[in-house]
Amino acid sequence: MRLRLPEERPAKPPTGYKIAHPVLSHDGTRAAFTGVSLGGALPYGVLAEASCVYGLRHRPPHRRCDCGFHSVHDRAVAEALLCMAEHRAAVLLEVLVLGRYLRFERGFRSARQRVRTATVGPCGCGAAAVALADAGWGRPNWRALAPSCAGCLRGRTSLSLAAFARRAGDGLRVVAGPPAGPVSGGEPDLGVPELIAEAALLQARLDWLQSRLARLDRA
Incomplete structure (x- = not known):
């Protein structure tokens, strides 16, 4: 006999946090995000439905697979991932966990999600970001973007934070985080x-x- 976990029926969708890289379509008309690990080759929009990254024909999130949108309960846990060298140019996302989901000790794995807010970190020079500029890498048909201050744009393809939000659509808010500074504040x-x-x-x-x-x- 296999025990079944109780199903949750919350009054409103749970909130999760994750990090991702902002991306811009090749023609410059669409903005989206791409993950930093599993599923990073599949950019997703503000309102998105998961598919199995292994191409299996089951509905995400499957208990015996890693598919689905991953997020964590605690904002601080997601922010800590931004300390890693390979994630310094990523942005922090606040998402609504939608559809079927599996709850774990530290987070969720869900069938759908809506990105509510994207918080953009400081430019590589430490100044507060005013735009998202070409990061120098990408995916097929998608150009990755990174936070940039006005002084570091240097003619690169870029979007203001408001312009990125408009191209992403679906009510996305894009805000700039504080500039980098001493740990003591x-x-x-x-x-x-x-x-x-x-x-x-x-x-x-x-x-x-x-x-x-x-x-x-x-x-």
């Missing part, structure tokens, strides 16, 4: 020796610049 606490060392470094840099300018004047 404030200015580093420097003592007198550290400040003297900083001043010496700046003076050495100024001396080097003055010597270069003097050479240019003599040329």
Whole structure:
């Protein structure tokens, strides 16, 4: 006799969190997301239905398969994944878990999902992002995008956060997260020796610049 887990019938869809890479279609008319691990080759829209990544003919999420949209209960758990080098350019998604789903200790695996909010992290330089720009890689027919500040766009294909939301449609909200900063959240606490060392470094840099300018004047 096989025991069956109780079915949940919540009054409203559960909320989950995950990370993904924003992508833009080759013709620039559609915006979507692609996962960071399983199913990463299959971009999905704001409102999407899962299919088995192995091509099996069962309805996701199947108990004996890994198919379905994965998400976690805790926002902090999803944010922690953004610390990994390969995920630094990903965005944080808040999703509604729709349709049939399996609940696990840390999250869900669902048949459908709706992305409500995408939070874009800082640019690679540390400044707050104002756009999503060509990340230099992609999938067939899809160009991956990464957070970028105005100073780092450098003519790359890009979309403002609002423009990405419009192309994605279905009520998606795209917001910018805070710029990168010290872990403590404030200015580093420097003592007198550290400040003297900083001043010496700046003076050495100024001396080097003055010597270069003097050479240019003599040329």
